[in-house]
Amino acid sequence: xxxxxxxxxxxxxxxxxxxxxxxxxxxxxxxxxxxxxxxxxxxxxxxxxxxxxxxxxxxxxxxxxxxxxxxxxxxxxxxxxxxxxxxxxxxxxxxxxxxxxxxxxxxxxxxxxxxxxxxxxxxxxxxxxxxxxxxxxxxxxxxxxxxxxxxxxxxxxxxxxxxxxxxxxxxxxxxxxxxxxxxxxxxxxxxxxxxxxxxxxxxxxxxxxxxxxxxxxxxxxxxxxxxxxxxxxxxxxxxxxxxxxxxxxxxxxxxxxxxxxxxxxxxxxxxxxxxxxxxxxxxxxxxxxxxxxxxxxxxxxxxxxxxxxxxxxxxxxxxxxxxxxxxxxxxxxxxxxxxxxxxxxxxxxxxxxxxxxxxxxxxxxxxxxxxxxxxxxxxxxxxxxxxxxxxxxxxxxxxxxxxxxxxxxxxxxxxxxxxxxxxxxxxxxxxxxxxxxxxxxxxxxxxxxxxxxxxxxxxxxxxxxxxxxxxxxxxxxxxxxxxxxxxxxxxxxxxxxxxxxxxxxxxxxxxxxxxxxxxxxxxxxxxxxxxxxxxxxxxxxxxxxxxxxxxxxxxxxxxxxxxxx
Amino acid sequence: xxxxxxxxxxxxxxxxxxxxxxxxxxxxxxxxxxxxxxxxxxxxxxxxxxxxxxxxxxxxxxxxxxxxxxxxxxxxxxxxxxxxxxxxxxxxxxxxxxxxxxxxxxxxxxxxxxxxxxxxxxxxxxxxxxxxxxxxxxxxxxxxxxxxxxxxxxxxxxxxxxxxxxxxxxxxxxxxxxxxxxxxxxxxxxxxxxxxxxxxxxxxxxxxxxxxxxxxxxxxxxxxxxxxxxxxxxxxxxxxxxx
Numbered sequence: 001x002x003x004x005x006x007x008x009x010x011x012x013x014x015x016x017x018x019x020x021x022x023x024x025x026x027x028x029x030x031x032x033x034x035x036x037x038x039x040x041x042x043x044x045x046x047x048x049x050x051x052x053x054x055x056x057x058x059x060x061x062x063x064x065x066x067x068x069x070x071x072x073x074x075x076x077x078x079x080x081x082x083x084x085x086x087x088x089x090x091x092x093x094x095x096x097x098x099x100x101x102x103x104x105x106x107x108x109x110x111x112x113x114x115x116x117x118x119x120x121x122x123x124x125x126x127x128x129x130x131x132x133x134x135x136x137x138x139x140x141x142x143x144x145x146x147x148x149x150x151x152x153x154x155x156x157x158x159x160x161x162x163x164x165x166x167x168x169x170x171x172x173x174x175x176x177x178x179x180x181x182x183x184x185x186x187x188x189x190x191x192x193x194x195x196x197x198x199x200x201x202x203x204x205x206x207x208x209x210x211x212x213x214x215x216x217x218x219x220x221x222x223x224x225x226x227x228x229x230x231x232x233x234x235x236x237x238x239x240x241x242x243x244x245x246x247x248x249x250x251x252x253x254x255x256x257x258x259x260x261x262x263x264x265x266x267x268x269x270x271x272x273x274x275x276x277x278x279x280x281x282x283x284x285x286x287x288x289x290x291x292x293x294x295x296x297x298x299x300x301x302x303x304x305x306x307x308x309x310x311x312x313x314x315x316x317x318x319x320x321x322x323x324x325x326x327x328x329x330x331x332x333x334x335x336x337x338x339x340x341x342x343x344x345x346x347x348x349x350x351x352x353x354x355x356x357x358x359x360x361x362x363x364x365x366x367x368x369x370x371x372x373x374x375x376x377x378x379x380x381x382x383x384x385x386x387x388x389x390x391x392x393x394x395x396x397x398x399x400x401x402x403x404x405x406x407x408x409x410x411x412x413x414x415x416x417x418x419x420x421x422x423x424x425x426x427x428x429x430x431x432x433x434x435x436x437x438x439x440x441x442x443x444x445x446x447x448x449x450x451x452x453x454x455x456x457x458x459x460x461x462x463x464x465x466x467x468x469x470x471x472x473x474x475x476x477x478x479x480x481x482x483x484x485x486x487x488x489x490x491x492x493x494x495x496x497x498x499x500x501x502x503x504x505x506x507x508x509x510x511x512x513x514x515x516x517x518x519x520x521x522x523x524x525x526x527x528x529x530x531x532x533x534x535x536x537x538x539x540x541x542x543x544x545x546x547x548x549x550x551x552x553x554x555x556x557x558x559x560x561x562x563x564x565x
Numbered sequence: 566x567x568x569x570x571x572x573x574x575x576x577x578x579x580x581x582x583x584x585x586x587x588x589x590x591x592x593x594x595x596x597x598x599x600x601x602x603x604x605x606x607x608x609x610x611x612x613x614x615x616x617x618x619x620x621x622x623x624x625x626x627x628x629x630x631x632x633x634x635x636x637x638x639x640x641x642x643x644x645x646x647x648x649x650x651x652x653x654x655x656x657x658x659x660x661x662x663x664x665x666x667x668x669x670x671x672x673x674x675x676x677x678x679x680x681x682x683x684x685x686x687x688x689x690x691x692x693x694x695x696x697x698x699x700x701x702x703x704x705x706x707x708x709x710x711x712x713x714x715x716x717x718x719x720x721x722x723x724x725x726x727x728x729x730x731x732x733x734x735x736x737x738x739x740x741x742x743x744x745x746x747x748x749x750x751x752x753x754x755x756x757x758x759x760x761x762x763x764x765x766x767x768x769x770x771x772x773x774x775x776x777x778x779x780x781x782x783x784x785x786x787x788x789x790x791x792x793x794x795x796x797x798x799x800x801x802x803x804x805x806x807x808x
Contacts, residue, residue, distance in 0.1 A: 315664075315665045315668055315669075315670050316665055316666050316667075316668060318665055319661070319662045319663075319664070319665025319666050320662075320665075320666065322662070322665075323651060323654060323658075323662045326653060326654060326658060327651060327653040327654065330653040330694070331653055399649070399651075400647075400649035401649045401650050401651050403613075403615055403643075403645055403649065404650075404651075404663070404666075405666075406613075406614065406615045407613040407614055407615050407638060407641070407643040408638055408663075408666045408667060409634075409635040409636070409638040409639045409666070409667060409668070410635075410666050411634070411635055562617075564615070564616045564617065
């Protein structure tokens, strides 16, 4: 036990030290992140509260819907916990840099395994616990639950976390028994992304929004049929749902069986994991140290892509972009996210194809044009989200090899603009595809088609510049995983700035566009004053876009010029 | 060839380098030695343009690195002590990348890359990703990449770290050859035997200041000791040998 405590102590000491020695700007970062977290927490609470209040107002089906939602929430939490434990277990048990040191200590294998599993549980569960709480509290408030319900939350979530952790750790130990850890990570990443895409597409194509509108179904039986959750009495999430639902509805029957099931399963799973670790963990760790040889698959295609894209550029820029493209496609955790992007785009386009425009009480032509206009904002937001993941980390992606750039004759200005242009073209193509295809589905006027295409074209310049520029202002060259960069404080600043920028452009354009459309449909001429307003607004849009390109790039350049690696 | 004028570097109120003045002639192998934390790596990074001095100027080939960084960096080959590289590139791709960044193009580039890979015994690994290289192989690749643009000044931080005896011997021979051809080598090292063997000039730095400089023999005379450079070093820097 003493060694176990020692093995887990560095993380706590490190955390304490980082808080103690944090400078004022770190404190501002912590405050901003906490503030955003609280805001998100509150939004989640009020959203759940609102949905549950609506359900409770529905006679007959209200409780069924609420029980159904609770089952879905628990099933989702349980699946996400398993998934999250798989990912963190792989890194904590096999790939962390401090593992070599830990393995060389006289700690027993069980102590080592348990200490790494402890890290895994902490890393995987805290966020889900924090963000699961508002949903659970909303249930408690709507159903006026007593203290018993809130205490049960602790008794229920603890074994649920332990079961999911044990399952995740067990799966990863078995996988690493057969594949080296690096390869196992690639496989898991790929499978999980495919799974997420399938679940996402399935969920979207089921159109859950119909559930709150029973009139859309032919009969009550069909409606109840559609409500069937993928639930099973053998799943721990089902035991947890039963238990908490009984506490919410003051059900007087005994819940001892559900408690016993949850706790005994948790205990049994821990015992099985320790036993399994004794058999295969140490061998798996040894395999994890094996060097990875290069996979030749796709090499020719990659070379072709690189040569086509970089052909018209100078040798230094060509080298930089070619390096970025190669690195991107060889990092499985990076390129596989393109599949997620594909699914996002498909669902985005699908949503437009199922819009019931013909049933709308508003005159369709107005609605279509208004939607097309809103679509600029939505597409801008999609591009921003993608940029947060791929463009904001572009500077940080140099990692600890950034000394090569710093010591090379490539100037920071050229370096930064190379990054900008490398990402600009694919983003413009994606944005234009989104806008033009959705406008086609909406059958908008030629004016709106032209306006949205031109607006999104220039918006992308600003979004990309914000991403590259702010990415240079908030670089993290010592990241273990590039995805961490997107979720940093700088990533948050980028998302806020980008959203504000898009919103401002939309606000500035919406008034004049409404005036133009109104005058067109009513057949009335635009007045002199209205023209001044229209020209003024569009001039401000141009100014805003110029500022959105120039300011962040200048700030990024300043940051790079004063960076000392 | 290399001139330091009153170079000072302050990190969070601590002087890492304190009013450093140096002049190194062309074709010299210059050894920069000193205890841990003496300011060697900071000095080297300032020369390579990775760090900026708090005060003072560094001139390389008559050019001020603060004023004309790109021009200076074009004639420098920098070899850091820790081989952080782009792990997802292969060895040959990395050399092509470095050549591109330094503006080296032309028909002979391919031959040059193959020559360097061969010289550093990396030919068999040329198409493998760098992530599968050992520490020593990465170090050899960095040295090879520093030669791709035929620099006139080589700045090396701990050249022998991670190299096997064959690699170490090769690097020693190369340094001598480059110096013979008129290039200047500025290296920091803890391997005193190496400094004694190949350096024309040596400076001992402690607490950010040069405490002794000259040839190996000059240093021994200054310290008043007989024997190898280790004794001289320990005497000057107040190490175990004096106790």
